[in-house]
Amino acid sequence: MIKTPPFPMLRIQLGEDDQQHRYRVLSESALSLVEGKTKSWETLTRTGSFWHPEYGRFQITHDVLRKLIENFDSGTYGQDVFIDVGHKPENGSAGEILKLRLDGNKLRALIEWSPLGIDAVRNKGFSYFSVDYTENFVDNENRNEHGPLLFGAGLVVRPHVKNLDRVVLAESDTGPLSIHERLARQLSQTDGNTTMWKELLKAMRKALAEKKLGENLQTQFVQLAEKMLEGIKDEAKAKLIISSVQSGAIQLSEEFEKAGKGGSFTIKLDEDFAGLSDPDSGGTGDNKDKPKTLSESDVKRILKEAADAETEKARQLQETRDNKKKVLTEAIEGAEGLDDSVKGSLKKELSELITPEMSDDQIKALAEREIKHANEQATARKLSEMGFPVNTPAGRVQVSNASASEATRLQSLQHEQLRGTSAYLNGEIRLAEDKKLPLFAKEVLKVFDAQFGDKITNAVRTLSEGGPTNMNHVDLPVGFQREVIREALSDLNVLQLVSTFVDPSATVATQIPYEERQTGGVRHDGIVFERGSIPKAGVRQRMHTAYINAVKLAIDVSNEVMHFSKSAGINWDAWARNLASASRLMREILCRRIANEMQRAADAYQAQAKADETVTLDGGVYKTDEFPIVREKRVFDLQGNQIGDAMNPIKVTDNGNGLTAYDGSDKQPAGTYYAIASYNLGYVVLVSEKGQAKSAAGTVKISYSYATNVKKVDSDVPADTKKEVHLNNLIQAIGSRKAILSGERFVQPNFLLMSPTLNDTCTNAEQFTFQARRDGSDTSNDGDLTRVKAIPAFGTNAPGIDLGDERILMGQRGVTSYTVAKPWMMSEPVEARDEHGNLTGAKESYGEEYNAIDTPPALYGRFTSVLFYSFSNR
Known part of the structure; x- marks a missing residue:
């Protein structure tokens, strides 16, 4: 029994035992799944040209749909493809897509429904699909491009692509199909080459009727237009063809009228279009000797003249439209404060709205309105990135810089007290000056200050004026959190070796930009003879997806730190000790992750x-x-x-x-x-x-x-060789790896990374003694290694790094990326207890930072390393 939706409908018994001779009958009403069945064919999307406020104008063509099917069938995505409810895959799967097919101008999918999906359609009103696809999928393994690929689809109430079939949970195809006559007529209005232009043909017939052409002649010319429209998909071409036939028909009619040849005519629709003839030319009467025909050359001439006239008209129309678009382009290009990408998006969007009838003033007014709107959006986006809650601005947006000045004031008050602590005097905290602070640290602090502007202002007031004590206040002082970030990033030397980004808008993942050099295929030093193919070379901008992870660290905070009532009441020594501990742990974690990621990338190459x-x-x-x-x-x-x-x-x-x-x-x-x-x-x-x-x-x-991708050097000193001389082999190994990077991979290495122990070992090489020192290999006044083979040397300052005391990492800076999505922030403290559950007079809190540390696989070859180990002890 076919189960129907909750409205009156004919129920038809279909036998389950003879699938071969089973038929489905479709009427205008929807069918639903047989009880126990979980599969159905549904429409996901259709062809067309659409506008989206975020993505702009995009087109879904037959070629796109065919490529979606091809990539689905070949398993390009590398996983099963699912649907969800409301584009929320985290809530579970509504069904799995088993097959795809092209049905006219629609992409259809065979879906294995889950209870979640069936419930969403039957009981919650999710009636349409919204597809999730990309126009050019790039796999994350080999970085190959595969063209359009379907990621999945979401059940929605308001799809962006309109005029879709509703999701009806109709059971899957099981045999021949009989279609109700009225439904067949409805379907025929959406498919085919000529019915696609039904309204244009209808308008043409009306125009011919107004010119007093008989119905028979109207029909013949419409049939001629239909024949010429076969295979035409472009609307502009279709309009030109119909307009040409219409003008030709009117001119032919006028030619016959001038010649005094009234009556009805027949159009011969052969391959060469022979012309027009009179079916009654062989009859009797006054017209017996006057055949109502035109020569083939006359017909072709008249149609050609009509086509030429339409072509010229179209050319003039296009020229006018181009001139109007030029006015628009000049108006947008002259706008201040918009970046090139926004300008390009505006030009593309507004050019679709320009008509030849618009005046220049109207176009300029339209451009000014949209430019103003774009500026408001840019301001709102910038405020959001800075952490301000943004609603649609009703008036003019003004950004106050109060939080920045207040943050500077808070920092000054804190540093004044911290410089007198033992932690500062012992070098456990640096309190670096702002001018010596890395730019990346400043950017992270800027985001933090914007998010906690009110708390920073209150902290300044409390410290400078000695505000009242609030015993109910349990927030960790905002100044302490800010100083942890500042202190950790000010002494993180490894940040000089990576690309750093601040991306507050990132949620699950972030995009890392990188450049990929193209040198392959350049033959004969770029010399190309006449009509020869030109090789491609240069730099391509690529994007690598890195996933955000949360770094969390629990800290035991004393009540002295929590007591934020007035300057005199704070134990600044305890404050400084906690600051030194928290910032050191944060710094060590980041240094270890970054160094290990760079070594892993180097080792993964080949x-x-x-x-x-x-x-x-x-x-x-x-x-x-x-x-x-x-x-x-x-x-x-x-x-x-x-x-x-x-x-x-x-x-x-x-x-x-x-x-x-x-x-x-x-x-x-x-x-x-x-x-x-x-x-x-x-x-x-x-x-x-x-x-x-x-x-x-x-x-x-x-x-x-x-x-x-490594050079191994035995650290064992031969019996007949001095240690200082033997260590020259280590320096020479660095030079050989540098030669490979620069000579074979066209990469100029600009850093060495090693442990302080190995750094000291290198300085004992003979060539670093004063007499034998070579240019490009230097030590500092303190004896630390600064350069080897003109490559700057950096030391690691964190325990547990894979480099150990055996490895020297070499490569190009900025290959690995460190992106901060959420700066280091502390949670609300709770009372600390010992292992017996007793209170300890302290608070427990944890800090967290959302970040991504990753290296695009295409850049692994920009690293290499040297391994200095004992062969005998291994």
């Missing part, structure tokens, strides 16, 4: 895979045959869901059983885990859930990737 290598215990560790091991990369969203597959995965088995990596949380179930003791030397250990060494149950096998 890495080689090794599968199921059997390893034995040696000195408490399992040593891989090849090393260094490439750190595995897994990308996660904010909820901890993995995005895509792991890159350079590591797999360890014990007696055939796969082991999980030890995470150090002490919360993993009891069992055996693996940990990488040294990526540089290829050391793997087996541990318990508490991190304690554990024996294997059987044979241990490891699958991993090892780095080839």
Whole structure:
């Protein structure tokens, strides 16, 4: 039994036992799923040209739909394609798209519905689809372009693309289809080449009737136009054809009238269009010897003249329209305060509205109105990025700089007191001057100040005037949070090696811009002979998607820090100690993440895979045959869901059983885990859930990737060689890797990154002694390494970095990116308790920063490294 919607309708029994001879009958009413059935064919979208306030003018063509189907069938997306409710995939799947097909001008999908989707359609009124697709999908593995691809679709109430079929949950195609006559007529109005221009043909018939052409002649000329419209998709061309036929028909009629040849005529619609003839030319009477015909050349001439006239008219119309658009372009280009992208969007949007009939003043007025609107949007967007809540401005928007000045005042009051603390005198906090603060730190602080302007103002008032104590106040002082950011970023040297961005609008992910150099295919030094193909070279701007993660750190804060009543009442020594601790931890976490990401990127370049290598215990560790091991990369969203597959995965088995990596949380179930003791030397250990060494149950096998983008140098000093002389090999290895980067990869390295220990080791090389020192290799007055082979050297200042004391990382600055979406902020403190649950007179709080640290895979080759290790001890 076909289950119907809740309105009266004929119920038809269809047998389930004979699918081969089963028929579906469609009327004008909708069908719904048979009880227990979960599949149906539905319309996702259709062809057309549409305008969107965010994306501007876009077109969905048959070619786009066909490419969507092609990429779907070939599995280009790399995952199943689902629909959701209201474009909220986090609420679950409403169904899975199983198949796609092109049905006339519509994209149809076979959907396996979930209970969520069926409920949304039947009970909540979600009646249409809104598709989520891209015009050019670029995969995140090889960065190949694949053209239009369907990500999914959302059930909506108000779709952007109108005139879609409603979602009716009609059961899927199971056999031949009979269509009601009236429904067939309705369908025929939306398909076909000639019915597409039905209204234009109707207008043409009306115009011919007004010229007193008989119905028979009107029909013949309409048939002629239909024949000429076959295969025509462009509306402008269709209008030109119809206008030409209409003008030709009128001229032919006038020619016959002038010749005194009245009556009816027949149009011969052969391939060459022979002309017009009179069906009664062989009859009797006065017209017996006057055949009502025109020669073929006459007909062609008249039609050509009509077509030429229409073409000239169209040319003049286009010329007028171009002149009008020029007025618009000049008005927009002259606008101040708009960037080029906004100007380009305005020109594209408004040009669609320009008509030849508009005066220049009308066009300028339209441009001025839209320019004003664009400026208001730009102002609102800027305010939003700065953290201000923005509603649609009713009047003129004015941005006050009070928060910036108040922040400077707060900073001055705090620094005045902090400079007298032991933490400052001992060098635990820097309190750097603003002019020495990195630009990135200033940008992050600007966002923080904008978001907490009111609290900053109150803090200034409290510190400078000694405001009343508010014992109910539990917020961590805003000045403390601000100083943690400032102190951490002012002493983070590794930031000089990466691209830094502040993107307050980022939510789940952010886009990292980078440049990709194109040099392949340039033959014969760019010399091209006449009519030869010109090779492409240059720089392409690319975007890499990096996912935002939350970095969180819990801090125990004393009540002295919380007591923010007046200047004299604050224990500034305790304040400074907490500041030094929080900023140091934040700095170390960021330094470790950035350094490890750069080393992982360097090792991933041209890495080689090794599968199921059997390893034995040696000195408490399992040593891989090849090393260094490439750190595995897994990308996660904010909820901890993995995005895509792991890159350079590591797999360890014990007696055939796969082991999980030890995470150090002490919360993993009891069992055996693996940990990488040294990526540089290829050391793997087996541990318990508490991190304690554990024996294997059987044979241990490891699958991993090892780095080839590295130069290995033995640190063992031969018996007949001085240590200072032997260390020259390390300096020479740096030079050889520099030559590879610059000579083979066309990359000029501009940094070295290593531990302070390895930095000191390098300075002991013979060429750094005063007599033998070579140009381009220098030490500072304190003896620290500053340059090797004219490459600036940087030291790491955080524990637990993969570089260890064996690795020197080399490459180009700005390849890895660090993007801050939400600056470091502290949570509301709660009372701290000891392990017995007793209060400790302190508060517990945690800070968090939302950021993304990533390297576009296309740029991995801009890094390389040197491994300085003991061959005998390994």
